[in-house]
Amino acid sequence: MNLIDIRNLSIELQTATKPILAVDRVNLTMKEGEVRGLVGESGSGKSLLAQAIVGVLDDKWKVDADRFHWRGQDLMRLSPEERKVIISKDVAMIFQEPMACLDPTTTIGEQLEEAVDTEQLTGFFWQKRQQRKQAAITLLHKVGIKKHEVCVKSFPHQLTDALCQRVMIAMALARRPILLIADEPTAAMESTNQGQIFRLLASLNQLKNMSILLISHDLENVTHWTNSITVMYSGQFVEAGTTEQIFSQPYHPYTRALVDSSPKANMQIPSKSRLMTLPGSIPVLQHLPIGCRLGPRCPRAQQKCVRAPKIKNFHSQQVSCHFPLKDNYS
Amino acid sequence: MFIFTLRRFNLFFFTMLLLTILSFSLSFLFPGEQLVNLTGQINATPEQLAVLANEYQHQAGFITQYFNYVSHLFHGDMGYSMASHLPVATEIFNRLPATIELTSVALLVAMFVGIPIGFFAAIYHRKTPDNIILGVAMIGYSVPVFWLGILAILVFSIQLGWLPSAGQISLLFEIEHVTGLQLIDILLSDSPYKWQAFIDATRHLILPVIVVALAPATIFMRLARTAMLEVLETHYIKAAKAKGLTFWQIIYRHAMRNAFIKVIRDVGLQFANLVTIAMVTEVIFSWPGIGRWLIESIYQRDYTAIQGGLIVLSTFIFIVHIIIDFVYAALNPLAREPRHGA
Numbered sequence A: 001m002n003l004i005d006i007r008n009l010s011i012e013l014q015t016a017t018k019p020i021l022a023v024d025r026v027n028l029t030m031k032e033g034e035v036r037g038l039v040g041e042s043g044s045g046k047s048l049l050a051q052a053i054v055g056v057l058d059d060k061w062k063v064d065a066d067r068f069h070w071r072g073q074d075l076m077r078l079s080p081e082e083r084k085v086i087i088s089k090d091v092a093m094i095f096q097e098p099m100a101c102l103d104p105t106t107t108i109g110e111q112l113e114e115a116v117d118t119e120q121l122t123g124f125f126w127q128k129r130q131q132r133k134q135a136a137i138t139l140l141h142k143v144g145i146k147k148h149e150v151c152v153k154s155f156p157h158q159l160t161d162a163l164c165q166r167v168m169i170a171m172a173l174a175r176r177p178i179l180l181i182a183d184e185p186t187a188a189m190e191s192t193n194q195g196q197i198f199r200l201l202a203s204l205n206q207l208k209n210m211s212i213l214l215i216s217h218d219l220e221n222v223t224h225w226t227n228s229i230t231v232m233y234s235g236q237f238v239e240a241g242t243t244e245q246i247f248s249q250p251y252h253p254y255t256r257a258l259v260d261s262s263p264k265a266n267m268q269i270p271s272k273s274r275l276m277t278l279p280g281s282i283p284v285l286q287h288l289p290i291g292c293r294l295g296p297r298c299p300r301a302q303q304k305c306v307r308a309p310k311i312k313n314f315h316s317q318q319v320s321c322h323f324p325l326k327d328n329y330s
Numbered sequence B: 001m002f003i004f005t006l007r008r009f010n011l012f013f014f015t016m017l018l019l020t021i022l023s024f025s026l027s028f029l030f031p032g033e034q035l036v037n038l039t040g041q042i043n044a045t046p047e048q049l050a051v052l053a054n055e056y057q058h059q060a061g062f063i064t065q066y067f068n069y070v071s072h073l074f075h076g077d078m079g080y081s082m083a084s085h086l087p088v089a090t091e092i093f094n095r096l097p098a099t100i101e102l103t104s105v106a107l108l109v110a111m112f113v114g115i116p117i118g119f120f121a122a123i124y125h126r127k128t129p130d131n132i133i134l135g136v137a138m139i140g141y142s143v144p145v146f147w148l149g150i151l152a153i154l155v156f157s158i159q160l161g162w163l164p165s166a167g168q169i170s171l172l173f174e175i176e177h178v179t180g181l182q183l184i185d186i187l188l189s190d191s192p193y194k195w196q197a198f199i200d201a202t203r204h205l206i207l208p209v210i211v212v213a214l215a216p217a218t219i220f221m222r223l224a225r226t227a228m229l230e231v232l233e234t235h236y237i238k239a240a241k242a243k244g245l246t247f248w249q250i251i252y253r254h255a256m257r258n259a260f261i262k263v264i265r266d267v268g269l270q271f272a273n274l275v276t277i278a279m280v281t282e283v284i285f286s287w288p289g290i291g292r293w294l295i296e297s298i299y300q301r302d303y304t305a306i307q308g309g310l311i312v313l314s315t316f317i318f319i320v321h322i323i324i325d326f327v328y329a330a331l332n333p334l335a336r337e338p339r340h341g342a
Ligand SMILES: Nc1ncnc2c1ncn2[C@@H]1O[C@H](COP(=O)(O)OP(=O)(O)O)[C@@H](O)[C@H]1O
Pocket: A013, A022, A040, A041, A042, A043, A044, A045, A046, A047, A048, A049, A284, A285
């Protein structure tokens, strides 16, 4: 049974003139205990997709899906409130900018304590306050913060980005989630800190069997930590497969470009020329190409590409392209 | 926090410097003899004037004259009122408390009414309550104070007879002058009619306070609405949602405090506006405050009084501004840091 199974999820931005399809029929499936990478350039709609899953997008976004199953349960049949209850119980998310995700006027301790699930507390109500405090401290220990006394009394701006990110992870752990969505958890962080955060996430995955959706704009950055990868481009589904498949035989021209531009796959190319091998840049929401949105940048584009491609399956590897690179590998 | 305080003191010092320079130069700019404008001695004999000229070092350079003037100010000497021939300082001292009382009560009322309504509107953004509140705020803001004050007297004092229309308290009550602030003096007094006096003073306060508070309240409403809308868009609210907090938990625990801090920041600026409205209102309601006195002084061309009143009123506004800044710093941990405490 899949942990999460999403088919054709679309997110529309309601504007004064006409709605803009920011995310266009994206698929995402995850198995229990899996670490999946969600990769794509900045502006691909990865954060939007993640926020749509946890249901925190505001009214100006309209989310639609053909299927949204959570552990076999069809969430599309439930009301938004019921969906919210199920999701917030089992899914936790850490956001892109940890510092901005903490209330600047409330201490870390208070913010951690309110994340602690009341159901986990035993005892009478006068004991609960103390238990909450204790639970908050335990959480900090879990994410490797030893100086908890200082930390709980601090305000977010007094901590470094890496520490804030740990606090965010601690908060996410408070509800003992089954799935953790980590949106660029190491962006704007030094590489030593990056490693620490990734190792922390990996250990949570192994010890607690927690599934993780690891979002990153950098394919290279996450490959070491993921079992499988989904690639997105400009709000469209590109390709999904195991990390191995994506790396060794990308079928989609975009995935191919991502792999080619990563230094690991091209040890011989000097670092200076590690540029994206595709010309141009990702389109802005106001000027989305019709059909396959990679069209204007794609070396294999043909007339057919003005219609959006259907998803093709190659041994559990899914590709959304009219002209996949399947002849390149044998 | 220390640096924050130091900066406020700096600001205070320079503002006072500018204010006194302005007030001092007014004595030159007003028509008539500068020395007379400064001291208010319009009926002085030539001999007396000579003594004054000596005292104010009238023959020395401008800088010396200025410092001389400032030192007079420091000794509480603002000259004599040209109209009443009483010391300006005494006149002001007798009237300022009434203005402090009116403006501070009005400020609190405007905040306690305006800010929650603004929050409410933001929470129901683009829904009916929001639209109604915005409309009412627009009307409230554009009503002229003079008209509103007279209308309030017509309806509530004359037609309905609910509330008194003039003065601070009924003349029947004799309240000992301790702090000058009427309500506090009443509470301090041991008169057997203490509570009747208190109720009477409160009844006198209601109409002027409403008239003064209306326009600022609508401004606070809009400030609070914008602040709350901004806060609701922030990442930490989104993160709190993802944490599984309910909507109202988020509003109470995170959104309100952050939005309130944003509003408080602008309250100090609005206070100057509020004092201006209070001056007009004091005239309408015969409120024995400094605003009415200052407007009368303008009519009577009482230049000495105008200079003194200007300094005292501006200082009062500025002190309130600084107090509000400290409240802001107390609420906002970011403002207490040296690098943010601009
Ligand atoms: N609040 C917003 N208002 C308008 N456009 C937005 C907003 N948030 C994101 N977008 C747009 O949606 C697209 C996808 O954004 P995002 O999901 O943040 O991309 P990613 O996380 O992959 O970098 C981008 O083009 C971005 O400009």
